[in-house]
Amino acid sequence: MKIGYACIPLGVKYSTNRRFLLKNFSEDRFLDTTMANLLDLKKILKYNIENGIYLFRISSDIIPLGSHNINDLQWYSLFKDILKDIGNYIKTNNIRVTMHPGQYTVLNSPNPEVVKKSIKDIEYHCTFLDSINADYKSKIIIHVGGIYNDKYEAMDRFKLNFKLLSESAKKRLIIENDEKSYSISDVLNIGESIAIPVVFDNLHHSLNPSLSPNIKDILHRVSKTWGTKDGPMKLHYSDMAHNKKPGAHSNFVNTSNFLEFYNEVSSLLPDIMLEVKDKDLSAIKCIDCVTPHNVDINNIWDKYKFTVLERSQSLYDKCYNALKSNDVFGLYKEIDKALSMPIKLEYQIHTLKYILHAFEDNLLPKEQNRLLSLINKNEISKAKGLLNRISTKNNLNLTNTYFFIY
DNA sequence: CACCGTCAAGTCGCA
DNA sequence: TGCGACTTGACGGTG
Numbered sequence: 001m002k003i004g005y006a007c008i009p010l011g012v013k014y015s016t017n018r019r020f021l022l023k024n025f026s027e028d029r030f031l032d033t034t035m036a037n038l039l040d041l042k043k044i045l046k047y048n049i050e051n052g053i054y055l056f057r058i059s060s061d062i063i064p065l066g067s068h069n070i071n072d073l074q075w076y077s078l079f080k081d082i083l084k085d086i087g088n089y090i091k092t093n094n095i096r097v098t099m100h101p102g103q104y105t106v107l108n109s110p111n112p113e114v115v116k117k118s119i120k121d122i123e124y125h126c127t128f129l130d131s132i133n134a135d136y137k138s139k140i141i142i143h144v145g146g147i148y149n150d151k152y153e154a155m156d157r158f159k160l161n162f163k164l165l166s167e168s169a170k171k172r173l174i175i176e177n178d179e180k181s182y183s184i185s186d187v188l189n190i191g192e193s194i195a196i197p198v199v200f201d202n203l204h205h206s207l208n209p210s211l212s213p214n215i216k217d218i219l220h221r222v223s224k225t226w227g228t229k230d231g232p233m234k235l236h237y238s239d240m241a242h243n244k245k246p247g248a249h250s251n252f253v254n255t256s257n258f259l260e261f262y263n264e265v266s267s268l269l270p271d272i273m274l275e276v277k278d279k280d281l282s283a284i285k286c287i288d289c290v291t292p293h294n295v296d297i298n299n300i301w302d303k304y305k306f307t308v309l310e311r312s313q314s315l316y317d318k319c320y321n322a323l324k325s326n327d328v329f330g331l332y333k334e335i336d337k338a339l340s341m342p343i344k345l346e347y348q349i350h351t352l353k354y355i356l357h358a359f360e361d362n363l364l365p366k367e368q369n370r371l372l373s374l375i376n377k378n379e380i381s382k383a384k385g386l387l388n389r390i391s392t393k394n395n396l397n398l399t400n401t402y403f404f405i406y
Numbered sequence: 407c408a409c410c411g412t413c414a415a416g417t418c419g420c421a
Numbered sequence: 422t423g424c425g426a427c428t429t430g431a432c433g434g435t436g
Binding site for chain 1: 407412413414415416417418
């Protein structure tokens, strides 16, 4: 069972999302941007392995304007060596990678131009996975698309247009239930009819439910759409964001909710893709909670302690108790409580002063004075921004914490 | 350096 | 028939 995240790690500053505007397209710009993205992809995969993350969604931006008409460069041969290198790294380390074209890729549109572009986009994703020599457990996930006043006609059009894909893309394409049009029941009908795997998304299902109220019954049927060559069934998991629009993803995974879900589904041995704002941070948390015996709880606390301290002194103390009793789940539960709280000015000042003291030997007197004077003027966000830049420049241990992330 | 409009793209609801 | 919302991070121009 693998637990992973989508596209953008927060714990490291590598990015595979460099891009440029269409009007700025040039061969040089394309080559530079693509190379930078690919080099960072390898670094992200390494970072993932160091953190026990073996499931990763590769960003569609990896090849900028990869499926656009303006781009007729043979990037898959131009970057053949590095693509092969990435592919070998993925294979050697038993990583599973997937891709997820965006909302504008609509295979079932009644507009032939849209279908044509959508096929081109799916084929671009497929070419990328082919170019790194990924096996057919590496999937391309899309939603079914629009309704156009007749859902069943639109579903039929999906099945017909599916036939227009290349053989490789047909082996990679899988479909996911969405939050308003195609419920898991609809998606299963299509998946079973054209023999492609189905991804169950718990958040979309809660907003657009169908079939049995018992998720396990549904998943049992979903799992049958996954053949041996497809690899383990893949699920999308996310919590709903409170105080935002229904369907928005939460800022972080609630540990208790996740474990409840996990315990319900784990016997089916799925791979779970988290769709959450804090990305790898929640992935690491979920993996830690599922395999707490592999974890050094002190490392967890080192990353989160300033984030907790900024919000609540009493939760800081509770965390400390969990730490002392080596209770990984307990520690994360208290961290979750802290993360759901706003930063409190007085605690933030206290935290900054504490950090200044702790890193006294790593800061120049001039830097300390500038920081202190900002703090004393109550310009806290400026102080924190400055501290962030200084930490990055001097490579302080502080950059390994989540203090500048949450 | 902080801020903000724009972006390659499609669908749907509403006027 | 046409426009804004939806969703989203990064670019790129401005002050």
